[in-house]
Amino acid sequence: xxxxxxxxxPFNVPEGATVAFNCTYSNSASQSFFWYRQDxxxxxxxxxxxxxxxxxxxxxxxQLNRASQYISLLIRDSKLSDSATYLCVVNLRGGNTPLVFxxxxxxxxxx
Amino acid sequence: DTGVSQDxxxxxxxxxxxVTFRCDPISEHNRLYWYRQTLGQGPEFLTYxxxxxxxxxxxxxxxxxxxxxxxxxxxxxxxxxxxxxDSAMYLCASSLGTTNEKLFFGxxxxxxxx
Numbered sequence: 001x002x003x004x005x006x007x008x009x010p011f012n013v014p015e016g017a018t019v020a021f022n023c024t025y026s027n028s029a030s031q032s033f034f035w036y037r038q039d040x041x042x043x044x045x046x047x048x049x050x051x052x053x054x055x056x057x058x059x060x061x062x063q064l065n066r067a068s069q070y071i072s073l074l075i076r077d078s079k080l081s082d083s084a085t086y087l088c089v090v091n092l093r094g095g096n097t098p099l100v101f102x103x104x105x106x107x108x109x110x111x
Numbered sequence: 112d113t114g115v116s117q118d119x120x121x122x123x124x125x126x127x128x129x130v131t132f133r134c135d136p137i138s139e140h141n142r143l144y145w146y147r148q149t150l151g152q153g154p155e156f157l158t159y160x161x162x163x164x165x166x167x168x169x170x171x172x173x174x175x176x177x178x179x180x181x182x183x184x185x186x187x188x189x190x191x192x193x194x195x196x197d198s199a200m201y202l203c204a205s206s207l208g209t210t211n212e213k214l215f216f217g218x219x220x221x222x223x224x225x
Contacts, residue, residue, distance in 0.1 A: 101153035
């Protein structure tokens with residue numbers, strides 16, 4: 001199993017659609033989980049952390065399933081400005097070890 | 112702008128030449144990371160520092176790569192005898208060094224080796 005695995009997409013969805021991304025990780029001892037967003041030719045930026053209880057930030061909902069070792073990101077009511085690559089990021093070895101990034105899932109929201 | 116800054120933004124070099132990149136982290140951040148990213152891939156960890164100490168290097172980092180953070184502030188990444196496979200975006204990130212930390216990335220240095 002790859003360390004952090006994502007469906008690369010692209011996901012092409014119309015404005016207003018709901019879209020979900022999944023990500024799996026290899027180490028059951030992983031401690032911290034995040035979604036980063038990366039616009040074309042720009043640096044990654046933190047979108048949201050993912051907590052065990054699940055968390056929501058406006059139109060974005062992140063969930064963690066430790067038993068199955070996957071995290072998800074749900075975007076409701078997609079906007080054109082949501083078009084970007086969404087990177088799944090895991091503190092795979094726990095503690096103060098470097099974050100491991102997935103390849104990213106590309107989203108295009110179409111008018 | 113008090114974010115992470117990287118210099119240069121772009122570097123074109125011929126195979127076999129040495130290149131050096133600089134990263135200035137956010138001033139109060141004690142942890143500094145170097146990542147490399149190629150098209151269609153996520154950022155790939157290279158090395159990181161806690162203050163001036165280099166705590167970890169990826170096994171992907173060949174001996175042609177060296178990084179320093181001499182005074183615990185800015186960092187340099189040098190690539191000796193560049194190869195075409197070194198062409199990538201080199202991203203620097205900094206953080207406070209706490210658990211569940213947020214990484215702040217610079218805009219990166221795009222390296223093209225001809």
